Amino acid sequence: MLERTVCVRANGRLSGPYYLIELEAPEIAAAVKPGQFAHVRVPGQPEALLRRPFSIFKAGGGTISIVYKVVGRGTAAMAQLCPGAELSVIGPLGRGFTLPDSSGPVPLLVAGGYGIAALYLLAERAAVRGIVFMGGKSRSDIICEADFSALGWEVRPATEDGSYGEKGLVTEPVRALLERAGSRVKLFACGPMPMLAAVARLAEQFNVPAEVSADRQMCCGVGACLTCVIPVRTPAGWEYQRVCTEGPVFDARQIAWEMVS
Numbered sequence: 001m002l003e004r005t006v007c008v009r010a011n012g013r014l015s016g017p018y019y020l021i022e023l024e025a026p027e028i029a030a031a032v033k034p035g036q037f038a039h040v041r042v043p044g045q046p047e048a049l050l051r052r053p054f055s056i057f058k059a060g061g062g063t064i065s066i067v068y069k070v071v072g073r074g075t076a077a078m079a080q081l082c083p084g085a086e087l088s089v090i091g092p093l094g095r096g097f098t099l100p101d102s103s104g105p106v107p108l109l110v111a112g113g114y115g116i117a118a119l120y121l122l123a124e125r126a127a128v129r130g131i132v133f134m135g136g137k138s139r140s141d142i143i144c145e146a147d148f149s150a151l152g153w154e155v156r157p158a159t160e161d162g163s164y165g166e167k168g169l170v171t172e173p174v175r176a177l178l179e180r181a182g183s184r185v186k187l188f189a190c191g192p193m194p195m196l197a198a199v200a201r202l203a204e205q206f207n208v209p210a211e212v213s214a215d216r217q218m219c220c221g222v223g224a225c226l227t228c229v230i231p232v233r234t235p236a237g238w239e240y241q242r243v244c245t246e247g248p249v250f251d252a253r254q255i256a257w258e259m260v261s
């Protein structure tokens with residue numbers, strides 16, 4: 001874990017409320033593993049003193065990039081940052097995804113909205129290609145499709161309003177594939193918690209392994225404040241674990257979904 005003041009190299013809109021920021025952070029870029037996140041302090045915002053967690057989307061050439069959706073004050077302030085601005089970043093943080101190897105099951109990536117950002121490094125570094133299912137409410141929520149296609153992954157978009165790709169929830173085409181593919185696949189998912197719960201139910205129903213990256217609001221990001229806890233099954237019953245340190249990636253069977261709000 002490193003704390004660094006980093007310089008913005010580029011920052012701009014991707015689509016709708018989604019932006020891409022590139023930061024000069026060579027040590028974090030060299031250390032990051034797929035599914036890990038950065039904890040970012042946006043400068044000049046008295047209301048945004050606390051850091052904000054973001055998946056590290058890409059890393060290389062001395063930079064990391066983050067795909068972010070403007071949802072509140074912190075992300076709105078981030079959208080205003082110009083090249084040359086400085087901000088404090090802690091990272092890489094958390095426990096990421098297990099990398100698929102060529103002898104294992106075919107990886108199926110399932111993303112909702114900005115959840116796709118947590119899956120790019122996995123797609124890039126996996127020894128085997130599979131299918132990426134990208135979901136969102138409408139066309140503007142389907143982002144970074146070309147990045148995954150360029151890596152040789154098949155991309156299947158789905159939108160709830162049918163404005164792009166298949167109409168409906170992203171888990172429906174996943175279900176259809178599981179009905180055909182049986183147990184020779186593994187699911188990797190990042191998105192809103194209801195989507196992750198649906199992925200976990202599919203994994204259980206079709207008896208396939210699944211790793212999910214949990215989305216919780218965070219404060220410290222380093223295990224000290226317990227803001228981010230999630231109920232996790234244990235041999236004795238269940239316990240709270242910290243998404244920022246024990247996660248954000250968990251085996252889907254570990255999470256006590258019936259207790260997740």
Ligand SMILES: Cc1cc2nc3c(=O)[nH]c(=O)nc-3n(C[C@H](O)[C@H](O)[C@H](O)COP(=O)(O)OP(=O)(O)OC[C@H]3O[C@@H](n4cnc5c(N)ncnc54)[C@H](O)[C@@H]3O)c2cc1C
Binds near residue numbers: 048071114117
């Ligand atoms: C491990 C992890 C990785 C993440 N990766 C990304 C990413 O790659 N790209 C991205 O855009 N966002 C990501 N997020 C969510 C991101 O951290 C929040 O959207 C951000 O903190 C909001 O900050 P804000 O100041 O703009 O919003 P605030 O003003 O703090 O809140 C605005 C609204 O967003 C909601 N919100 C705040 N935090 C979250 C959250 N974690 N999940 C869902 N809703 C939230 C609030 O409840 C409120 O309704 C990630 C979160 C986690 C835990």
Ligand code: FES
Binds near residue numbers: 225
């Ligand atoms: S955010 Fe503080 S313990 Fe996880």
